[in-house]
Amino acid sequence: MQATRKEFIIALDEGTTNAKAVVLDSCGHIVVKFSQPLAIQTPRDGWVEQSGELLVEASLDVIAKAVEHVGAENVAALAISNQRETAIGWYRQSGKPINAAISWQCTRSAAFCDELRRENKEAQIKATTGLPIAPLFSASKMRWLLGSVPEGHRLAERGEICLGTIDSWLLWNLTQGKAFYCDHSNAARTQLLNLQTGQWDNEMLALFQIPRAALPDIKPSCGLFGYTRGLNAIPDGIPVMAMVGDSHAALFGHALGELGCVKATYGTGSSVMAPVQSAKCDIDALATTIAWHDGDRITYGLEGNIPHTGDAVSWMADSTGLSELSDAELAHELNTLPASVGSTLSVYFVPALTGLGAPWWDDSARGVICGLSRGVKRAHLIRAALESITYQIADVVVAMRQQDDFHLTALMVDGGPTKNDWLMQYQADLLGCPVMRSDVAELSAIGAALLARKALTPGSISDLKGFLTEHSEFIPDMVRHQRLQKRWQEWRHAVNRTLWKPASST
Numbered sequence: 034m035q036a037t038r039k040e041f042i043i044a045l046d047e048g049t050t051n052a053k054a055v056v057l058d059s060c061g062h063i064v065v066k067f068s069q070p071l072a073i074q075t076p077r078d079g080w081v082e083q084s085g086e087l088l089v090e091a092s093l094d095v096i097a098k099a100v101e102h103v104g105a106e107n108v109a110a111l112a113i114s115n116q117r118e119t120a121i122g123w124y125r126q127s128g129k130p131i132n133a134a135i136s137w138q139c140t141r142s143a144a145f146c147d148e149l150r151r152e153n154k155e156a157q158i159k160a161t162t163g164l165p166i167a168p169l170f171s172a173s174k175m176r177w178l179l180g181s182v183p184e185g186h187r188l189a190e191r192g193e194i195c196l197g198t199i200d201s202w203l204l205w206n207l208t209q210g211k212a213f214y215c216d217h218s219n220a221a222r223t224q225l226l227n228l229q230t231g232q233w234d235n236e237m238l239a240l241f242q243i244p245r246a247a248l249p250d251i252k253p254s255c256g257l258f259g260y261t262r263g264l265n266a267i268p269d270g271i272p273v274m275a276m277v278g279d280s281h282a283a284l285f286g287h288a289l290g291e292l293g294c295v296k297a298t299y300g301t302g303s304s305v306m307a308p309v310q311s312a313k314c315d316i317d318a319l320a321t322t323i324a325w326h327d328g329d330r331i332t333y334g335l336e337g338n339i340p341h342t343g344d345a346v347s348w349m350a351d352s353t354g355l356s357e358l359s360d361a362e363l364a365h366e367l368n369t370l371p372a373s374v375g376s377t378l379s380v381y382f383v384p385a386l387t388g389l390g391a392p393w394w395d396d397s398a399r400g401v402i403c404g405l406s407r408g409v410k411r412a413h414l415i416r417a418a419l420e421s422i423t424y425q426i427a428d429v430v431v432a433m434r435q436q437d438d439f440h441l442t443a444l445m446v447d448g449g450p451t452k453n454d455w456l457m458q459y460q461a462d463l464l465g466c467p468v469m470r471s472d473v474a475e476l477s478a479i480g481a482a483l484l485a486r487k488a489l490t491p492g493s494i495s496d497l498k499g500f501l502t503e504h505s506e507f508i509p510d511m512v513r514h515q516r517l518q519k520r521w522q523e524w525r526h527a528v529n530r531t532l533w534k535p536a537s538s539t
């Protein structure tokens with residue numbers, strides 16, 4: 034019988050808008066990827082949900098295509114990186130969801146979060162979980178889910194309803210209910226995890242009325258979670274060797290969590306995450322989270338989430354008549370327009386389109402464009418939108434500097450808008466530190482695959498260095514850095530103006 038070399042890792046990147054399967058060979062190179070778009074429903078203002086069944090269907094479909102492409106006998110492992118905070122409940126017996134998956138973007142549990150604030154629970158929750166009170170996190174969504182079905186809480190107490198983040202839901206389905214686990218990074222985004230113990234916290238469970246019997250056990254992000262079984266197009270026996278939240282996976286994929294290498298993902302919004310050594314964080318504006326557990330130890334992450342970055346540019350492009358352009362034409366305009374004018378003519382755009390995130394956190398703030406004068410043209414407004422991304426990211430970095438064990442040697446960036454060279458140079462000049470752009474887009478998949486690789490060939494994290502992808506470096510111009518400080522100050526004045534809101538929306 035001919036021996037086979039199981040050389041491929043299939044990394045599933047299950048995001049909000051796409052499920053992607055990325056195949057990596059034994060050198061860590063991407064061989065092929067398959068993608069399926071995912072639908073999002075917004076049944077009411079502020080409510081965002083997705084079909085749990087369709088998330089699974091799309092994920093299994095892209096994995097099956099990847100397995101078929103390389104041959105099941107050559108697949109060493111599956112690795113999962115997933116959208117975080119999204120919560121789902123399902124019946125243990127049938128595996129059927131009790132309701133839709135409640136998206137991380139959904140604010141339906143905002144009223145309960147307000148109640149917690151009124152009861153002055155903020156300090157206790159932040160100290161235990163590292164997270165501020167916000168409907169973003171899974172716990173209040175899980176509470177809503179249990180309330181959405183008759184006797185939900187009682188069934189959950191008896192273990193007849195399971196609650197999980199998307200990693201645990203996918204694992205359950207990949208293993209036909211055999212494995213019910215989530216990893217430390219996903220657990221850390223529920224607001225039910227005690228950061229010190231790395232386990233579910235009884236006081237948080239009581240506060241959010243979540244029975245322990247409904248929750249998965251927590252495992253390190255790197256290690257054996259279970260084997261595929263009972264699926265139509267995917268053979269039995271493929272091990273799932275890593276599960277990790279997508280933002281955390283990208284941080285790992287950039288530089289394996291090297292201190293000083295801070296990650297910024299530029300998407301619709303942005304997540305800025307720095308690896309830190311301790312779970313302690315007294316900075317209200319930021320969240321502390323578990324970045325990953327690599328099987329040997331936990332790495333913590335300091336994170337600031339900004340709701341509107343790439344989205345601010347899209348909004349401005351649409352609002353200034355660029356919406357008819359193809360993607361390629363729009364990218365070209367966004368690359369060239371800002372440099373075609375020497376400045377914004379003192380225009381600032383603060384894109385608080387649904388409020389401000391880190392480090393300002395004000396749900397009721399609303400956006401402003403200020404400094405308009407007769408000479409302002411589309412190019413100035415587009416430039417102001419692009420600049421707003423850089424100021425918002427720099428504001429989070431400033432908040433991070435208050436933490437003792439925070440270091441910044443380089444900003445490691447990924448995501449669609451990072452293809453804009455002008456934007457990257459402006460970011461480097463504003464911060465006065467190098468910006469390192471990944472030459473490969475699939476950082477989350479790469480990070481998850483690297484964790485699976487570590488699980489397959491135990492060794493130290495530094496053994497993975499040879500698998501890291503190349504980066505392009507943007508070196509800061511320190512003279513311009515000095516000049517931009519004044520503009521950054523002016524931006525902060527503009528931020529203050531978002532705190533004024535019109536009394537009436539009519």
Ligand SMILES: O=P(O)(O)OC[C@H](O)CO
Nearest residue numbers: 048049050116117137279
């Ligand atoms: O779906 P993505 O890739 O935008 O990621 C969502 C984040 O994990 C939410 O925290």
